[in-house]
Amino acid sequence: MTEATLDYFEPRGGAVLASLLIVRDVDRSREFYERVLGAICVREREPCILHFRNSYIVINNEGGPTDDKPTVQARAPQDSGTLSCAMNIRVMDVHAVYDEWRSRGGEFLTEPKDHGMEIRCYLRDPDGYLIEVGQTTGGLERIGRAPR
Known part of the structure; x- marks a missing residue:
């Protein structure tokens, strides 16, 4: 395991934020995030974990309830609109x-x-998730920076 991925499995500072995406085809989604965004696969399956710059994308299959979320269905977006x-x-x-x-x-x-x-501009992944790509143009100086 590389130094870059240790913070996912053993968070320095007590926590790390990752995005979970429920998808119809893990292999197809993993290939998209690796090929298009340049993410690096840290774990292949159940769940798939991708290191993307200073964060993580977790990809998992659709599925029924589990013992820790007994009333929740995991489903990919039904309508990309x-x-x-x-x-x-x-x-x-x-x-x-x-x-x-x-x-x-x-x-x-x-x-x-x-x-x-x-x-800013937007693209979609294979399951229809919207990805915003944006660049700040200096407006943060006018409204103040967020606390660290």
């Missing part, structure tokens, strides 16, 4: 990331759009 959650990835140069991920097969909804405080 309805947003219930999304990954939000902040980058230094949204145009460079857009070009790089497009060249790897990422299909964006639009090119990056300038919205004043940020420039």
Whole structure:
């Protein structure tokens, strides 16, 4: 296990945040996140864990209730036109990331759009999850920075 993945399995500082995605096909999703976003697979299955820059994407199959969530069904999005959650990835140069991920097969909804405080664009993964890729344009100085 590399130093970079130790924080997932043994969180330094007491916690690490990861995004869980329920998918229809783990192999297809893993391949997408590795090929398009450049994530690194840390664990192949049950669940699949991908290291992405300074965070993690956890991918697991659909399934029924478990003993620790006895009334919850795990399901991938049924309708990619309805947003219930999304990954939000902040980058230094949204145009460079857009070009790089497009060249790897990422299909964006639009090119990056300038919205004043940020420039952003969106793509979908194979199950329809929305991924926002954004770059802050200096607006944080006007509203103050979040506490560390």
